[in-house]
Amino acid sequence: MTKEVSIDCENLTKNYASATALAGISFKVSKGEIFGFIGPDGAGKTSLFRILATLLLPDNGTASVEGLDVVKDYRKLRQILGYMPGRFSLYQDLTVAENLQFFAGIFRVNIKENYYLIRDIYEQIAPFANRRAGKLSGGMKQKLALCCALIHKPVVLILDEPTTGVDAVSRHEFWEMLIRLKQEHITILVATPYMDEAVLCDRVALIQHGEIMAIDTPESITRAYPDQLFKIKSNNTLTAIRLMKEFEGILSAEMFGDTVHVSAEKGRINAYAIKEYLSEKGMMVTAVSEADPGIEDCFIHLMKQSGVVKNETIIS
Incomplete structure (x- = not known):
């Protein structure tokens, strides 16, 4: 049985003045899938995610999310996307509760109607509801950002390195949340430099220098070593x-x-x-x-196979 496609990219290219961020990549993500982009800093993950979130224009190629073109249909697309950038981007001077209320207002939704979606996450930060967001710990900021990205019940959730810079316990809790969200049939696209998070995805793409080196389930990638x-x-x-x-x-x-x-x-x-x-x-x-072999072993092997010298630090 063929799965429905949620995200479809064909020959996507993005160049900056001194570097190529995306070198004509193509991939598809099925509905309800947790799809991971695995690679070090500078691999092209953020540029790709910003294009899919309608915040950056591609130079060439096409990309669609839920059948909507990321360039032509950006207004409609923003209503069904949840986006969590790599850096904390909420309002630091607003409290936890005020940030959540603000994002609910942007999407014209009532917090109560979608509260079931964020309940498990929000209850962990509820004791700090009156604390300014800028005063939260890294793990708490991460949970607040996820709540704000989910409050309008998005069809697709795009997470750019959501666990970078937080402790191991918070990382584990965050992935438990993602697995629960998958049960709500939300398509999740997540980027990470952490190889141990790759095994938690349904499928992964190993990306380096704007090129996809492999796409498959984590088990199939390691089995092919x-x-x-x-x-x-x-x-x-x-x-x-x-x-x-x-x-x-x-x-x-x-x-x-x-x-x-x-x-x-x-x-x-x-x-x-x-x-x-x-x-x-x-x-x-x-x-x-x-x-x-683990995912990182396979990553290094593919880099050597493609003639790329391993001079980046890959976090394992």
């Missing part, structure tokens, strides 16, 4: 990376927190050979084991 992956823990991560890059048969060696992820051709080497090699070089190796 072609190499054998090893995880190394040692007394000196940087030295381990340097030595592994000199070891015959190694395709890549990258830092992942306090460990090193090493990829090799399947069947070429094993964990014992890696441990012996590093020990011979005078390193204290705590553990070497085979590992299942």
Whole structure:
């Protein structure tokens, strides 16, 4: 059964004076789907989202949301969109309650009629209803912004890096909210630099330098990883990376927190050979084991495959 399309982009291009933000990307998002755009800063996520939110004009290509063209039908489109930009954009001098009332007034809705949609979120910030928005913590600001984006019951919700800069608990709570919102048949488009959030999406697009490198379910993307992956823990991560890059048969060696992820051709080497090699070089190796690839491993592999040098920091 073919799913209905909510967002449809064809050959979308956006250039700035000194850079290309979007290099002719095409994708579709199904209705009621949580679709994630995964990539580091500068990948093109914000430019894309601003185009879809009718705040930026594309240079070429077409984009439609719920059958409405983002350029020609921008007035109608703004009535069915909920948009949460990367930076907190509510009125800092208004209280929590005043911000919510203001956005309800813009869309000419009564807070009570759509309160069921934001109840779980708003009850967490209700004790601060009379506090100015600018005085809230990062997590509370995030929840208020989501309430204001939802108060008119949008058909499509666009979230540009909504969890950047907030603590791990708030990130977890925010994604629990998104999963509940999906049950209301709202299409959710979310951008994030956090690779661990990718697995919470129905499908993801891996984007870098304005180009989409892969689109699929998180499971399918990781399953397509072609190499054998090893995880190394040692007394000196940087030295381990340097030595592994000199070891015959190694395709890549990258830092992942306090460990090193090493990829090799399947069947070429094993964990014992890696441990012996590093020990011979005078390193204290705590553990070497085979590992299942994650989204970040796949991202790095695709970047290398496309000839892009990995010089950005990807947060894992």
